[in-house]
Amino acid sequence: MHVVVCVKQIPDPVVPGELDPGSHALKREGKLILDESDSYGVEMALQLVDKAGGGEVTLVSMAPNGEVSGLRTALAMGAAKAILVSDDALAGSDALSTAKVLAKAVERAGAVDLVLAATESTDGYTGTTPAQVAELLGWPSLTFAKQVDVADGTVTIQRQTEAGYDVVEATLPAVVSVTAGVVEPRYPSFKGIMAAKNKPVDTVTAADLGLGANAVGWAGARQRITQVAPAPAREAGERIEDDGEAFQRVVAFLEDLKVV
Amino acid sequence: MGLAKVWVFAEAEGDKPASSTLEMLTRAREVADVVECVYVGAGADALAGALGEHGATKVYAVDGGDGLPGVIGAAALESLVATHSPDLVLFAQTYDGRDAIARLSAKLDRPVITNGTALSVDGDAVIVGVAIFGGNMLVDTAFSGEKPYLAAIRPKSFAAEPSGGAAAAVEAVGAVDAGRAGQARVLERHVEEREGPKLEEATVVVSGGRGLGEAGAYDPLVEELAKLLGGASGASRAIVDAGWVPYSKQVGQTGKTVKPKLYIALGISGATQHLVGMKSSDNIIAVNKDGEAPIFGVADLGIVGDVHKVVPKLIEALRARG
Structure with missing residues (x-):
């Protein structure tokens, strides 16, 4: 079984984000890391290939400046190879442009049974890319999976719903978006980290994928930021150290609010 | 000043419209002359009263069968949009709403603005407000390019208020062909017991x-x-x-x-x-x-x-x- 995982390399979320004052795009300079949301898809893909008794996991990613740090992390976990789309023409790409790039990259990966992605990225979190990729490929999409099983050319998931979950199935090839926490991502072993250094990363441009400059990047986004303003700040209130009796202050607060 | 026509992708909870749907209708009727809904699922007639009361005059109702509502909805919207030309289609930032807006965006080749918490119309500009960086910054983004514009709004962004409108007219939409994407089937639904409110x-x-x-x-x-x-x-x-x-x-x-x-x-x-x-x-x-x-x-x-x-x-x- 050949599973492709869409992964995003993002600025470390621990570092406060910044907007470029000129373009208002999220600044994505410096070292990028594997979005933790994607580690679940990578782990799920590795487990599914194991269960299928063979096959491999290919990563696809779009990132500026030929960035591979995050890809190396996922390769060290066990993915076999990666396709990286890196091109100045992609700067400013919105979710749909990104999906166009990823769909082309999936096609470049050859015969693919299943594409996995996170439900949304940690930095941009538009949350539409997996289903957009599926639509562009003409494939079914099973979204918000909390469990994924593949057997006999069919993928079956438990899909998160407001009320609980639905069991949903589709024939392969298909796109599945996985929610965080569904599997426990493995830590790359030392051997894995060493092996990852020599795993192939196929770095391509938008043009290599047959995408014109008008389809992607700023030109493709068709929206403009009209205003950026700080939100009204919220004032911190009373703070007390627990001396064993702080719960009584909470009870009094609840009484004032009449919630008890 | 306002828009001619805004559509809301309606969702239901049981036999009632989802509160996120009513919230969007309330805001939509403030910025548009005509507000209509597109709904995928059974029992559209049961929803028509509440949808109308919140400003919708019509519901395009699609029987989704055991397909995924977002997938069927996007396929239905593609042809409905071509016929009726809404200026803006609003989706809730929910599981099915996200499926629908994503697929429709790729079908129509239109960008999306998601996670919206505010919506305004200024002249020709349709502006969606989004909170970023933990809500410390508010970013207003205007659509440019061709309509319809597609936006997803986070639940609880607006207060739902009835306007006293009559029940929305229900117009059944015939079978929808969602292609291979439509092969996705819901086999079972599991409702987890929940004590207390949502x-x-x-x-x-x-x-x-x-x-x-x-x-x-x-x-x-x-x-x-x-x-x-x-x-x-x-x-x-x-x-x-x-x-x-x-x-x-x-x-x-x-x-x-x-x-x-x-x-x-x-x-x-x-x-x-x-x-x-x-x-x-x-x-x-x-x-x-x-x-x-x-x-x-x-x-x-x-x-x-x-x-x-x-x-x-x-x-x-x-x-x-x-």
């Missing part, structure tokens, strides 16, 4: 985070307190990622936005990821060991202490009150 509608929300220490602490501390206060239980991303509780409980940027009368954060440090989902609550109580935790910056009452010590005593005191 997370997004609860007056009181009690959430737990990494400070709980272990998955086993969630039920006796978070669930129990939520139950005692007639509230709903939520979670930070950290414990959802760790697999302690399902994604549906996540409050924050990549989860749900809640605006209860009271939000209680137990063992949550308050990463920006979390704050954006709860800082508009009327009142916030935080209990956390680390006095430097950012959650205390937004809390009306902050208890610097161990949740394992403070919360059991609180629960006991509330129980004693009966």
